[in-house]
Structure formats: C-alpha cells, structure tokens
Amino acid sequence: MLDIRALRKTFGAVEVLKGIDLKVARQELVFIIGPSGSGKSTLLRCMNRLEEPSDGSIFVDGVDLLSPKTDINLMRRKLGMVFQSFNLYPHKNALGNVTLALRKVLRKSAAEAEAIAMAALDRVGLKEKAGNFPSQLSGGQQQRVAIARAIALEPTVLLFDEPTSALDPELAGSVLAAMGDLKKAGMTMVVVSHEMRFARDFADRVVFMENGEVVQDGPPAVLFGPDAHPRVKAFLSELSH
Amino acid sequence: MDAILQQFFNLDIMAQAAPLVFRGLGMTLLVCCAVIPLGLVGGLLVALGSRSHSRLLRGLLAGLIDLLRALPPLVLLIAISAGLPFAGIRLSPFACVTLALFLNTSAYYGEVYRAGLESVPHGQWEAARCTGMTAWQTLVHVVIPQAVRNVLPDLVSNTVEVVKLTSLASVVALPEMLYSADMARSVTFNSSPIVLAALIYLALLWPVVRLMSRLEHRLGT
Ligand SMILES: Nc1ncnc2c1ncn2[C@@H]1O[C@H](COP(=O)(O)OP(=O)(O)OP(=O)(O)O)[C@@H](O)[C@H]1O
Ligand SMILES: [Mg+2]
Numbered sequence: 001m002l003d004i005r006a007l008r009k010t011f012g013a014v015e016v017l018k019g020i021d022l023k024v025a026r027q028e029l030v031f032i033i034g035p036s037g038s039g040k041s042t043l044l045r046c047m048n049r050l051e052e053p054s055d056g057s058i059f060v061d062g063v064d065l066l067s068p069k070t071d072i073n074l075m076r077r078k079l080g081m082v083f084q085s086f087n088l089y090p091h092k093n094a095l096g097n098v099t100l101a102l103r104k105v106l107r108k109s110a111a112e113a114e115a116i117a118m119a120a121l122d123r124v125g126l127k128e129k130a131g132n133f134p135s136q137l138s139g140g141q142q143q144r145v146a147i148a149r150a151i152a153l154e155p156t157v158l159l160f161d162e163p164t165s166a167l168d169p170e171l172a173g174s175v176l177a178a179m180g181d182l183k184k185a186g187m188t189m190v191v192v193s194h195e196m197r198f199a200r201d202f203a204d205r206v207v208f209m210e211n212g213e214v215v216q217d218g219p220p221a222v223l224f225g226p227d228a229h230p231r232v233k234a235f236l237s238e239l240s241h
Numbered sequence: 242m243d244a245i246l247q248q249f250f251n252l253d254i255m256a257q258a259a260p261l262v263f264r265g266l267g268m269t270l271l272v273c274c275a276v277i278p279l280g281l282v283g284g285l286l287v288a289l290g291s292r293s294h295s296r297l298l299r300g301l302l303a304g305l306i307d308l309l310r311a312l313p314p315l316v317l318l319i320a321i322s323a324g325l326p327f328a329g330i331r332l333s334p335f336a337c338v339t340l341a342l343f344l345n346t347s348a349y350y351g352e353v354y355r356a357g358l359e360s361v362p363h364g365q366w367e368a369a370r371c372t373g374m375t376a377w378q379t380l381v382h383v384v385i386p387q388a389v390r391n392v393l394p395d396l397v398s399n400t401v402e403v404v405k406l407t408s409l410a411s412v413v414a415l416p417e418m419l420y421s422a423d424m425a426r427s428v429t430f431n432s433s434p435i436v437l438a439a440l441i442y443l444a445l446l447w448p449v450v451r452l453m454s455r456l457e458h459r460l461g462t
Contacts, residue, residue, distance in 0.1 A: 050367055077373030087368035091386050100382060101372035146368075153372060 001026045001188055002047070002157055007056035009042055009212075016042050018212040019056070024157065029189045031199040031220070034209035035235060040192045043209070044161050047190070048079040061156060077105055080150030084162040086142045088134040094121060094145045095130040098152050106153070120152035121145070124178045140171030144178050151182065158182065160191040194239065200224060208232045251433040258425035258434035265421025266441055272335070272407045272417060276342040277400055283343060284350025289380075291355055302351075309348035315409050317341045322413045334415040338407070346403050353395045357388030394457040401446055401453070418442070 002024035009017040016039045024030050032040050045051040047058060049065065049072055058065040065075055088097050098117035102108045108116065121127050124144035134142050143163055150158055163179070164172035176198050183189060183202045193199070199206055199220055206223040208216045208231070216222075216229040223232055290302045309317070318341035325332060332340065361384045369379040389396065411420035418438050425434035 048371060050371070073370075073373045073375055076371055079371070081368075081371040083364060083368065085364055087362075087364040089365065089368070089383055089387075091390060101369075101374055104378050104382060105373040149368075149372065 001028075001061060002190070003057075003059040004047070005057045007043070007046060007058065008054045009039070009046055009051060010054045016212050017046070017053075020209075020212075020214055022207065022214065022217070024188060024190060025204075027186045027188055028204045029183050029191065029202050031203035031206045032190065032192045032209060033194070033196075033199070033206060033223075033235070034215075038209045039212040040209055041161050044081075044159050044190065044192055047157075047159055048076050048081055050081075073105070077101070077153050078156045080153060080155035080158045082143070082146050082150055082158065082160045082163050084165050086134070086139070086146045086166070088142055088145055088149075090134050093131050093133050094126060094137065094148075097134070097145055098149045101149070101153055116152050117148070120148040123151065123181070124148045125174070138171055139167045140174040143167065143175045147175070147178055147182075151187070157188045157190060160189065160193065162193055163191070164193065164195055196224070196236070196239070208235065210235075247431075249432050249436050251431055254425075254429050254431045254433040255437045258422065258429070258437060261421045261425050262418060262434055262437050262441070265416055265418035265438070268410075268415065268421075269404070269407050269417040269419075272338055272342070272410060272415075273404055275335075275339045276346060276403055276407070279339070279343045280346035280350050280403060281396075283347030284352075284354050285385075287347055287351030288354035288358055291351070292358065306348045306351060309344055310352075312345075314341060314345040314406055315412065317345055318409055318413060334410070334413045337413055338410040338415050342403060342406055342409075345406070346399065349399050349402070350396070353392050353399055354388065356395070357392035358384060360391040361387045394453050397449060397453045397456065401449055404446060405442070 002022075004020055004022040007017055007020040007022075008015065020039075020043055022030070022043075032043070034040050042051055046053045047065075053066060060075060060079065063070060063075065065072075088094075089100065092100065095114065095117055098120055099110075099113040102113035102116055103110070106113075118127060118130060121130055124147050126141060126144055126148065129137060129141060129145075132141075134145070137145065147158075147163075160179070164175050167175065172195070176195060179189070179191070179198070180202050191198075191203075203220050205217060206220050207214055208223060208229065210231060216232050222228065224236070228236070287302055287306065290298055291306075293299060318338065321341050322332070322334065322337040325337075365383055365387065366379055369383045370376070374382070407417055408419040410417045411423060414420065416424075418441065419435075422434040422438035426432055
C-alpha cells in the first residue's frame with residue numbers, strides 16, 4: 001500500500017531524514033513516536049509531498065509518488081492529512097469545509113457533495129454541527145471536522161500529525177475515539193502522536209524515530225514491553241515523567 | 242454674516258446650478274464605475290504577481306508600484322493626457338482619467354491585497370492542497386476570500402480615496418462633479434455650487450466612512 005525506501009530529506013546542510021524505510025499495509029495503523037526534532041513531521045509531510053524528498057522513493061498502491069509524471073493533486077486526494085492545528089477554513093461552516101474539495105476536486109453536484117459530507121460528519125459525531133463555523137466549535141470538534149474533511153474524499157491512507165497535541169485531554173478523547181472508529185472500519189492510518197494509550201489499543205505497529213532514523217519498528221507489545229530498544233525505553237520513561 | 246450666506250449658501254444659485262452639478266455627479270459615478278472594478282482586478286493581479294516565483298516579474302512589479310505610489314496622481318494624469326498625443330495616441334478625457342486613476346489605484350489596491358494574502362496562514366494552503374485542490378483552486382476558494390475579509394476596511398478606505406480622486410478629472414476638462422460646479426461658480430461669481438458639490442461628496446462618502454470605522458471596530462475586537 002505505502003512503501004517508502006531510503007527516504008532522505010535535507011534542509012540546507014542539515015539532513016533531517018537519513019534513509020527511512022517504512023512499509024504500511026492495507027488497513028494497518030502505524031504509530032510513529034520519537035523525540036522532538038527527530039523528523040516525524042517531516043517524514044509525514046514527505047508522504048504527500050508537502051515537503052519534497054531529497055532522495056529515495058515512495059510508492060502508494062504501486063504508483064511512484066515522486067515521479068514527475070505522477071499527478072500529485074490526484075495522489076494527495078488519496079493521502080488525507082490531519083494537522084495539529086486543524087487548519088479548517090474559517091470562512092466556511094463545517095459542512096462547507098467538507099464539501100469544498102468534493103465540489104471542486106471530485107466535481108460532485110451540490111446535493112451529492114452535501115450528502116457525502118453529512119455522512120462524513122456523522123461518522124465523527126458532528127452531524128448536528130454542520131452549520132457551525134470553526135469559531136463556534138471546540139478544538140476537539142474542529143479536529144473532527146478536519147477528519148471528516150479528509151475521509152469524505154475516501155483516501156487510501158490517512159496521515160495524522162499530532163492530531164491531539166493542541167487539545168485539552170478531555171477534548172482529545174473525542175478525537176481519539178473518532179480515530180479508533182476509523183481504524184475499526186478498516187482505514188489505513190499513519191499517526192504521529194504522543195498518545196501512548198491509543199497506540200497500545202489501536203496500533204498494529206509502532207515506529208520509534210530518532211535523529212532522522214528509524215531505531216525500532218514493531219508491534220506495540222514489543223516497543224512498550226521489556227524487549228524495547230534501550231533508546232525507546234529511555235524515551236518512554238522520560239515521557240511518563 | 243449675510244455676505245457669507247450669500248456667497249456660499251445661496252439657495253437660489255444652488256437650485257440653478259443643480260442640474261449641471263448633478264450631471265457632473267453622473268460623470269463622477271461613471272468614472273468610479275470604470276476605475277473601481279478595474280483597480281480591484283488590477284490590484285489583485287499586482288498582488289498575485291508580487292508573489293510569483295519569477296524574480297524578474299517581482300522586481301518589475303515592485304519598481305512599478307514604487308513609481309506609481311511616489312508619483313502624484315495629478316502628475317500622472319497630466320503626463321497621460323499631455324504626453325500620449327506625442328506618441329500618436331489620442332485618448333478621450335474620460336479614457337485618460339480612467340487610465341491614470343486605474344494605474345494609481347491598482348498600485349494601492351495591490352498593496353492592500355498583498356497584506357491580505359500574507360495574513361492567511363500557510364496552513365490554509367497546506368490543508369487545501371492536501372485535499373487535492375490545485376494552487377489556483379486554493380487561491381480562489383480558500384485564500385482570496387479570507388484575504389479580502391481580513392483587509393476589507395482597507396479596501397473600502399482605498400475605494401473612498403478613488404471617489405475623491407475623480408475630482409482631479411477637472412484639470413483635463415472632464416465634466417465630472419467638481420468641474421461642473423466650478424463652471425457654475427465662474428458663471429455666477431458665487432461659490433454656492435461648490436458648496437453643493439461638497440455636500441454631495443459628503444452625502445456620498447460619509448456613510449461609507451462610518452461603515453468603515455464600524456467595520457474596523459468589529460474586526461479589531
Ligand atoms: N522547513 C524547514 N526548514 C528547515 N529545517 C526544518 C524545516 N522543517 C523542519 N526542520 C528541521 O527538521 C528537523 C525535524 O523536524 P520535524 O518537524 O520533522 O521534527 P518532529 O519529529 O516532528 O518534531 P516535533 O515532535 O517537535 O514535532 C528539526 O530539526 C527541524 O528544525
Ligand atoms: Mg512534528
């Protein structure tokens with residue numbers, strides 16, 4: 001499904017990703033952890049070419065994402081992204097946020113787009129808030145609208161960059177619950193987050209990154225257990241303090 | 242006191258001059274109807290061009306904007322109406338005024354739009370591009386609506402400036418409102434027509450200015 005090989009990214013003289021290999025299978029949830037500055041966001045942003053990788057390859061469903069012949073707009077639609085800061089369109093209500101790409105990218109009719117958008121909002125428990133503008137929604141609700149905006153396009157993979165880091169714990173719960181529902185429904189997901197409980201409950205694999213490299217990649221039971229790499233243990237124990 | 246009233250607020254003379262002044266108002270509004278839409282579009286193009294990847298285009302536009310903002314609009318207007326005939330281009334007074342004010346005001350609208358575009362966070366671009374929208378779609382549906390909203394008071398304020406600038410057209414004998422009122426003054430040897438024109442400008446622009454400060458107030462809080 002998603003196949004990343006020897007991915008490198010440099011910003012000026014600094015190498016932020018130093019040859020990342022990562023495979024994500026269909027319906028898998030891969031959870032990425034690591035200290036600040038280890039390159040987690042950069043890796044995620046390379047996956048839909050918000051950042052242009054310096055070297056290596058990324059295949060999505062067999063399509064070479066980095067080939068100049070690839071229609072990046074078409075691919076991005078299949079690689080939904082959810083940001084730490086929500087990035088909802090403030091001038092559109094929840095429904096308008098979700099329908100925009102349905103209308104403009106998928107060229108759906110107004111009625112069709114609305115029906116799809118309402119179904120997506122329903123999946124994240126916000127059907128009643130369709131008419132609210134982002135400023136009239138809590139942070140947790142805003143983030144769920146952002147998730148609805150992504151899933152309405154029926155992506156093959158959903159990328160999450162610290163979706164709950166800007167939220168109070170009470171509000172984070174609703175977002176994590178929505179993400180858990182997506183996982184149960186078979187969505188393929190790559191999640192960068194510090195929500196270790198969510199990782200334990202839902203992740204198929206946990207990937208620990210440090211200094212632009214993957215240090216360990218395995219099931220949660222391994223990375224959160226006694227067989228974890230010493231640096232993973234050190235990172236986790238520091239987090240819990 | 243009576244003399245002042247006679248000279249500036251003579252209702253009989255105002256009534257006499259009214260048809261002429263109102264015809265002038267029609268011309269003023271006509272110039273506005275040409276210059277404001279052109280300026281709004283020209284300014285947007287200037288602002289978009291200033292963000293282009295081409296360094297040459299950015300440089301050219303920056304130079305042009307500086308020039309147009311430094312040049313008094315009256316000088317620009319006279320240069321166009323007196324200079325273009327030498328280049329074999331003959332424009333009607335209306336076209337000269339429209340061109341001069343369009344150039345002047347595009348530069349100002351351009352600066353306003355530029356501030357507006359810069360006020361939209363980069364995350365908005367990223368979010369829209371991540372849904373598969375093209376750069377152009379993102380601009381039209383996500384960025385420009387927010388940019389315009391963020392600088393609405395400045396856009397309105399610049400538009401008020403344009404309306405006031407139309408009075409410059411009197412120097413190229415375009416019979417807009419000030420020119421017409423001044424004609425009436427020179428015929429009657431009485432300043433009341435000018436006062437009438439002033440009152441009409443006020444009636445036209447005061448509500449807009451009021452609206453603007455309310456708008457600024459609302460956005461400020
Ligand atoms: N646009 C950029 N230009 C230059 N350097 C950058 C840029 N983006 C990221 N970096 C650098 O790349 C490194 C990795 O950043 P990245 O945001 O990927 O880390 P992260 O693991 O997501 O960290 P955090 O947990 O704090 O979000 C950092 O040292 C950062 O300063
Ligand atoms: Mg990050």
